[in-house]
Amino acid sequence: MQHYLSLKDIDSLPQWVEEARSLKANPLQYKALGDAKAVCLLFFNNSLRTRLSTQKAALNLGMEVIVMNFGSEGWALEYGDGTIMDQGTSEHIKEAAQVVAQYCDIVAIRAFASLTDKEKDEAELVMNGFKKYAGIPVVNMESSVGHPLQALADAITLAENNIKKRPKVVLSWAPHPKALPHAVANSFVEMMHLQEADFVITHPKGYDLNPEVTKGAKIEYDQDKALEDADFVYVKNWSSYQDYGKVMNQDKKWTMTNKKLGKAKFMHCLPVRRNVVVADEVLDGPNSLVIQQANNRTYSAQIVLKKLLESLKG
Amino acid sequence: MQHYLSLKDIDSLPQWVEEARSLKANPLQYKALGDAKAVCLLFFNNSLRTRLSTQKAALNLGMEVIVMNFGSEGWALEYGDGTIMDQGTSEHIKEAAQVVAQYCDIVAIRAFASLTDKEKDEAELVMNGFKKYAGIPVVNMESSVGHPLQALADAITLAENNIKKRPKVVLSWAPHPKALPHAVANSFVEMMHLQEADFVITHPKGYDLNPEVTKGAKIEYDQDKALEDADFVYVKNWSSYQDYGKVMNQDKKWTMTNKKLGKAKFMHCLPVRRNVVVADEVLDGPNSLVIQQANNRTYSAQIVLKKLLESLKG
């Protein structure tokens, strides 16, 4: 593996999940692997879980960690080829990526979707710029179109709680006052493609995700029908993909409740808006896996960093 | 000890001061204690001394340190029970606290008073939220109502400079152009309750601190009288407590000078406004202990972290 940019970089999900669970059982077993290796974590957007869990993962592997809020502490980046840079941007991604690579062995990046320009968001300028120019492994800490560290943590959590060969897993849209990106939902769908499961996506009409991502997945617009006999319900808001970045529906009928959930386990990537996305009773009840998911973020980051370190050594 | 939230968490102040002085004499003697342990420092407000000294203390103990400016780098937190989170807050303290605890062993938090809502400030929403939900030890790096790491550093400084069994210690209010919190003054008063001393508080009328905090302490509105034969004078501004958060007096007669100080040692927690709170001649003179106080911040943080680490191991 050269990079960890999307679920496509995983060669065998069951194998990775097993290795991650072994890391969780004994987090310091590869402490020597990261000796004299440094990872730069570059944040173009806010972060709590990703910031802390990725640092923790790197420290568990004995790596040095350098954290930078690129947006506020660095220079505004230019991505265009041939641009005459006489406006607001001070540094080109070509230089920025090569330069960062002089000071670390792996670079991890968070750069959210703008939700105003679909084409630009899907071009993944920051992530692909670093991939193209840095010459060192790049880790996606949430880009415009994916959040593969989250999806990997979700896979670990599913494995830890699953007792069936083929569980029913539902991805259920929820209302939210703000326009949110599609990254978490996209990566969750991609991850489910790599699993044995009866997988259903449910959301109001007009909220279909990118059809290239959901290709082959079952979509059911009737939430009640979708939730029937679910084993796991992953709840997440996203804004419209067709009418890109718009909030068209805030219908509280889609808010997850204990009644809707039934015996299923509840999953969410956090942060979550209580009593909008999901009722208090669910988060505070015994079926919520959200803290376990957050905990598994450390081990999804750690298995990724471990594999990249091994490929550097190899 | 489960947490270090206020002076009440100290079982024996003389014992702690003695142990802190031993750490100061040999700061790396417990370097192995923090091995494979991480502390998260979460700042909801600015910091210089606390930021640097707490990091230094943790490094002296061999801990990993993860620093986060929660206000600017994380998500706006909700504290209300049952709130329908469709407004400005993105994450509930219930999740945030549990999540942070997944990535570290101890969490230290700075969250200042708003000075606009006394009831809310006194509820200590951030500190108590983490205490209630994090499930790991919480350290107060200055909350709305207390700054117990500062007060512990002050106790160390008093001990280092004291030659009497029962010194006279005066807490003297000083003018300031801005409304400042009561946290430092409160914790200093609480700390003095744990010491053998002739302790006097002096301030203009209308500046009485919370009577629950000062209960049993001598209050003297005449500064000259209060300062008579003082051995230590701790100067600090605070805004009105009764007329909460108001600046009612900026009278320079309360500014500390060499004449007023006499032979007493001068103390202040810093940052300090020169020639408003205290004259240059005092800070630049031989009786100022302010840099020694700042230095002792490392050892007050280190003794607290050491005791929490020991309780984790135990």
Add this chain to the structure above:
Amino acid sequence: MQHYLSLKDIDSLPQWVEEARSLKANPLQYKALGDAKAVCLLFFNNSLRTRLSTQKAALNLGMEVIVMNFGSEGWALEYGDGTIMDQGTSEHIKEAAQVVAQYCDIVAIRAFASLTDKEKDEAELVMNGFKKYAGIPVVNMESSVGHPLQALADAITLAENNIKKRPKVVLSWAPHPKALPHAVANSFVEMMHLQEADFVITHPKGYDLNPEVTKGAKIEYDQDKALEDADFVYVKNWSSYQDYGKVMNQDKKWTMTNKKLGKAKFMHCLPVRRNVVVADEVLDGPNSLVIQQANNRTYSAQIVLKKLLESLKG
């Protein structure tokens, strides 16, 4: 050496360059030197290269690194003697510098020129304040008037690429939409004074650097003439020094191109505005040394920290 504030602190540039190249060949050879030593990096301005390379250098030496964005995370500093601090500043440099020195062994500082007040910029209030009051070694990570870590990295890069006893080196001004400081150009000139070279500075009339800095250097206003037979061309924008901080010329005739460059190697400190300061063809061509310069920032910082650590031990 007590501090690294300007090129004047280098006793023998050839010797330093040789030692830095040895560090580059084996970066971890002095890993034990920084054991139990901490460096604080204080940023009053944005930074990418300096932030990452100085951290990397310190980690290579086994030091602890504490990074702080002083401007946004700390308190507004006062520099005036005798000021009555009842306005916007909260802490005096006298206290701030002494306090920082309680928590680290070396302090490195970035504080740019304002470009609005020449006298104040040249007084180097931040750097000189820390030098005067901190009592520990101070490293200049770019001040109002100099960027000596960059110039030292440039000297290493020159040495790595030079095949002549006396190369021709040209410092060529370039257009830029914003007013930029003189620090990089100043330190490059000062560094060239310490080298065997045919050194020429070229810029439009009205853009003369501080004559005290360029004293003895050859200045040629005709760029074509200056560039004739050059071996190295260092391109950099700066604003007017005489009409302090003004942008008087954005003439694209001064933009560096392959035609102008000829066989010379191209140097720039970065960040660089493509197709304003220099054409894409140069940066993307084989004669550009900019990434090598960025890489050498680690070793210029490392040799400086190493010498300061040795002086502390000595």
